Amino acid sequence: MNQSNSNYILTASCPSRIGTVDVVTRFLCESGCYISELNSFDDELNQRFFIRVEFAQEGSGKFDEKAFKQGFGERSKAFDMEWELTDKSYRPSVVIMVSKYDHCLNDLLYRYRTHNLPVDIKAVISNHEDLRSLAQWHDIPYHCFPISHETKSQQEAQVQQVLDDSGCELLILARYMQVLSDSMCEQWSRKAINIHHSLLPGFKGAKPYHQAYDKGVKLVGATAHYVSSDLDEGPIITQGMANVNHTYYPKDLIKKGKDIEALTLAKAIQYHIEKRVFLFNDKTVVFERS
Template identity: 75%
Template sequence: MNQPVASYVLTASCPSRSGTVDVVTRFLRESGGYINELNSFDDELNQRFFIRTVFRLEADSEFDRDVFCQQFSERSKAFEMEWELTPLDYKPKVVIMVSKYDHCLNDLLYRYRTGNLSVEICAVISNHTDLQSLTEWHDIPFYHCPITPSTKAQQESQVQSILDQYQCELLVLARYMQVLSHEMCEVWAGKAINIHHSLLPGFKGAKPYHQAYNKGVKLVGATAHYVSDDLDEGPIITQGMETVNHTYYPEDLTRKGKDIEAQTLARAVQYHAEKRIFLFNDKTIVFERS
């Protein structure tokens, strides 16, 4: 029996036109690929087509990545496709930034250590030292980069040097309680994920869960999004939500909210790592796991 020797993710987008699915699936069949998973979406309002396929190659299939890319580029040129081919088992290099709250960091490190997060966590950066012992317990380098309003530019330069050192591909803000500069937001557009609570109505400033309690909220949630210049308003990747009631005191809401934040952030990181997210017109198309 032939054993699969390699699996890949092919993602592509292009203007909407007839034959977009066929050009992908027919080429994969002709190249000896067997499609395990296929998701597609045609945005009728913006006339844009998106597709994500996972395919495998059998042991007796000859596969030359360079030849594959050259031939698919020629085949898809007529459709003006923007596309990317990634090994299914590829793990992007991730650096996490955090301040003092530990719930999101702890969750990500646990998932990573147990093999349930398809990334390579290279380092943790913080403007405080509170979470240094937690990070180092997981055998991950920890960098303390303190910041003040007058040292923001120097601190971000130090942070960028660390990101460059580890060839970081995804920056995760796991409750990093500082606002990135315009320059950092531009450099990391589409490559930096943030998490924040999303309560109805929105409560900004200190003690949001206490504010929520005082208003008698019935929903507690969190939003994971790409970083942008508009604070907490970048393209949304995924959201989590649970119902609550009058029996939830501020401490209960906080505890519930932290759980949702951790789960929502981990899901967003996983979706990014698995090439399930397309960015277009400052919004996302996300092919979630079924």
């Protein structure tokens, strides 16, 4: 295949019924598009269909996104499909929120700097000054909005202003140690990813490594999930884990957990950007890559 053309990802989801795959693949075929990878799944308990297709238009002509969307929109209407067309070269605008821990931020910025995380990082926002120089070395604007019980809503307004100004499409909470308000969770539903430092639903809330130590578990982990107004209850995207033993005091668990937290968050973001993640009924379908 001529792979010099742009590559696209088409994702769609709808109630289960016959013809769901066909309506997608026939349209692609008729549009002269070559499918390089396709995954579909039918959730038989929820009667819900999910599909993800990577494709490229054959030939030398420019791909007409508008015509594609109009055409596919008409075709798929009868299936009540939620669908999205994504240019694989598109890099969504991202804002990262942090507090004082820098392991996730450092990992994300490294991937970004080396072109291994195809996003456009518009800003880093923190409630502390600590990580300013790290952001600045990467030429990324850093906003420090301190927070106190009294100023919480005001601080969120500042945050929201940055998100609005930067055209943020994905908000990443990279060990941001504050709870977002319900309204903010609502507004960023499906568009905000958090990393929690435990294998949820175990050890929700504060100090999960201390909870893990008290419980004497033999493995710890991290969970990347979409943010929801129920703290640490949002839809899980991916999880990672590491073996530990009795020689790990809480401070050691905290240290050991950093690598797995950073890797798990990066993986979730990658899956999100590559449109591998579908949300349905507070759970995810993830066409992951092993």
